[in-house]
Amino acid sequence: MTTTSTAPARLSPERLAGGLLSALGAREDRSRGFGKAAGALPGAVPLLGGAPSADALPLDAIRRATAALTEDPQALVAALQYNVTPGITPLREWIAEREGVDASRVLITNGAFHGLSLVFDALLDRGDRIVVEDPTYPLIFRDLQHHEVEVLPLALGEDGFDIDALEARLEAGARPKLLYTVPDFHNPTGFVTPAAQRERLTELAERYGFVIVSDNAYAGLGFPGVEVPADYDLGSELVVHVRTFSKVLGPGLRLGYLVLPTWLVGPATRLRANQDQHSSVLVQSVVERIVGAGDHAPLDGGLDGIADRARAAYADRFDLVAGLLDAALPGGVTVDHRSGGIFLWARVEDEGVDLAAAQQLARTRFGTDAVLGRFFFLEEGTEDRGRLRIGISHLPEDGLRTGVERLVGALTSPEARR
Secondary structure, X not given: OOOOOOOOOOOOHHHHHHHHOOHHHHOOOOOOOOOOOOOOOOOOOOOOOOOOOXXXXXXXXXXXXXXXXXXXXXXXXXXXXXXXXXXXXXXXXXXXXXXXXXXXXXXXXXXXXXXHHHHHHHHOOOOOEEEEEEOOOHHHHHHHHHHOOEEEEEEEEXXXXXXXXXXXXXXXXOOOOEEEEOOOOOOOXXXXXXXXXXXXXXXXXXXXXXXXXXXXXXOOOEOOOOOOOOXXXXXXXXXXXXXXXXXXXXXXXXXXXXXXXXXXXXXXXXXXXXXXXXXXXXXXXXXXXXXXXOOOOOOOOHHHHHHHHHHHHHHHHHHHHHHHHHHHOOOOEEEOOOOEOOEEEEEEOOOOEOHHHHHHHHHHHHOOOOEEHHHHOOOOOOOOOOEEEEEOOOOOHHHHHHHHHHHHHXXXXXXXXX
């Protein structure tokens, strides 16, 4: 007897997604990020940045810390076991001493972005209002879009924030849940929030009951000679510090931390435990040895010593890029803040340059790239305002020189004229 297969027809991926994804999983990604990614030409030298230079990474310290850990069987076994959600005690105590708080307020995270996500999850409900700097670091909206919040802009000009405008909105009845800020070497502008402005924003937080989330990813990377005020005061129960080891020790470690108000420790820790229990104990143990936590002596000068070498190199690279651009472009460029960090926020003074057209030429013909200014401003569809964000940390000086020469070629091309 002949049999006929009755295997069910396979559903298409589209139908499976339509029937099985949650509302969150199916939601359209509305975060703008840095625009549509482009395929790089062979041999391209993009100026996008965002990561430490290979020659600034503490390779020897990481090798020595790893060797010391693996040569101690008891310590290695402990690093390969489960641990407590907040993180290993010696590293948390080292952080607490630097931050001037009790170690119970420290929660180790998988980098700064993970810490931000935990804080947003703990605080935000749909429809809540938040205050965000304008311009700002756009990748935070990857997470914020899931909370469907209303954003109130805090305008950032050359001399600082328009706090008067914010206070007027608060007096008129606006009640934000939190304020997100990058206080040191602001991404993208390089602005360092003056102590008086930090104090005034903290006073507003205390008066109107919103949380200040200080995302200080570039702490320790101030250029030599640049003075930086203390971060937002942790004596306030409305201040959160978000920090990372990524910009100094390497982003592949995926390690950062939160310093939380006492009332937020429990909720944030509980959310963390329900997600992935804790950060890698192995990575925490390596970092513990590098920074000199517990009974360990710091390696290669510890976190501050490693950062000192990096920030001196980045200052030289910043000056190189700024000088090359200014000398090669008609009308030159303006850089508002030479302060620290890993980016240069440049304004091209020749208003005849179409930056979007120049970027396309840079990508498709010249073999480089930079981030257009429009992606950092809150109003969608805004013009670039002559602004480019250029990464200065990720390449050695010869690579930066090549990238800038290619970028200048795109910016001065007749095809990039308006």
